[in-house]
Amino acid sequence: MFTGSFFRRDDPVLEGAKVVLRMPSSGDYAAWAALRGESREFLSKWEPVWAPDELTRKSYRRRLQQYQSAYQLGQAVSFFLFSRENTILLGGISLSNIRRGAAQAATIGYWMGERHAGKGAMYDALQCVIPYAFQTLRLHRLEAACIPTNKRSVRLLEKAGFQREGLMRSYLCINGLWQDHYLYARIVGENPVQT
Template sequence: MFALPFFRRDQPVLKGEKVALRVPLPGDHREWSTLRGESRAFLERWEPRWTPDELERSAWRHRIGRYREDYAQGTAVALFIFERSSGKLAGGITLGNIRHGVAQSGHIGYWIGERYAGKGLMTDAVKVLAGFAFDTLKLHRIEAACIPDNIRSIRVLEKAGFQREGLLRSYLRINGAWQDHYLYARIADDPPASATKG
């Protein structure tokens, strides 16, 4: 079981310089659906195809239930990203596919609202979550994948200390089409992100 008091109101859970990360709560639906809705055109080309009820409360309840189940099973930790200066929801980040034993690894995925892009929030969030993965969960390796022409995402990962390891052909079905992805990874004993690329 994870060591933090998730799914209670002890929030925020994790803090960076610019962001605070905590688990999504049922009452977050309105702020989440508003941010996702206004950012739809910005997000869709990088995500799995949205369902017709993507932003509805019923789909939200299902999503929250899945987050709780994954957390209880120790396979994923889903967090919302809040801008510390305003307290507003800015995006989301997940550490998923968590494996222990000989693998000791996980995979990071993330999204950010269009109005918060380019402010360094996601780089800070990735660094904070990487610290949690290595220090609290004792993982050895965390991975992330991004579409080769997603320059913003590549910049985030490289600033957060991830190294490109290769190309995964036809890796994920994004917005209705199979897409190649670059594979990035960071290892627990890699130099801190501040000692790599600024």
């Protein structure tokens, strides 16, 4: 099958103790729309304002095309998290803004359905994505940004060995407001400091 790149790459599948990560597919639409819909209030304070057609099948198809295009161009890899136990969709995690050349870096972003939050699944997902980024993609640096009041995200990143590097003022427009974000980073070869 021609995928738009010179070399065909199989879509990655990562497995942790609690989760299985794979790239989203068209068959995931119903589970994705249901989980995002029921978690809207929970997620909206940490995300950009949702488009009016955010949860439609058409919008989801556009999202899949963007994911696949960015992957084929080597710019991003997006995963859905599924429970290893019962294959239920839990959330998503991505490596985006992949920079090569002198940087060899990427940005990690993630979301979790409200009913699955706080149970260790995202930490398990990070334990899969970090080695994938450093070993398979051969990146040198991973970055993540989070709003200072998002205590769960702060704890997650610090537990996963990310170090806070500073505060970026008015960094991203989240929930309709320009918000400050902490910048976190983890460098290849650093041992995680769990707290």
